[in-house]
Amino acid sequence: MKLKINRNAAKVLKEMLNSPEAEGKKIRVVITQNHGNHGHYDVILDTPAEHDEIVATDKDIDVLLDSREPLLDGVWIQYFHVPQPGFFITNPSTGFLEK
Known part of the structure; x- marks a missing residue:
């Protein structure tokens, strides 16, 4: 699966990951x-589940x-x-649709 993140999103997502409630969690697109x-998308903090693919990005997230x-393959x-x-x-x- 593929995924892209712009610089502004990376900054906000890293802030989410540095919050106390993010301990042991990753960003998930739902x-x-x-x-x-097409779908309506959102981002949440979550733990990996059985059918998850962990996608590494060029923003170190x-x-x-x-x-x-x-519908998740190729999200931006x-x-x-x-x-x-x-x-x-x-x-x-x-x-596409926005959050």
Whole structure:
């Protein structure tokens, strides 16, 4: 599975990983709503599960992706400060929706 993270997102994700509640956890991308050919995505802190693939990124962040979910392959995690701060998670190969 593949995954990209922009610099702004990497900074915010590293802050999440350095929080007390992140001890022993990794970043996970989840699909909050599945519409067949695209999904709504979110990022959470979680521990690895049986069907997870741990994807290493060029930003030194390991991300958990459920290998059974094809909509997760190729996601791009971005973080923007304007018009309001927040993650914008897309999958260019399947369509996209923001967090």
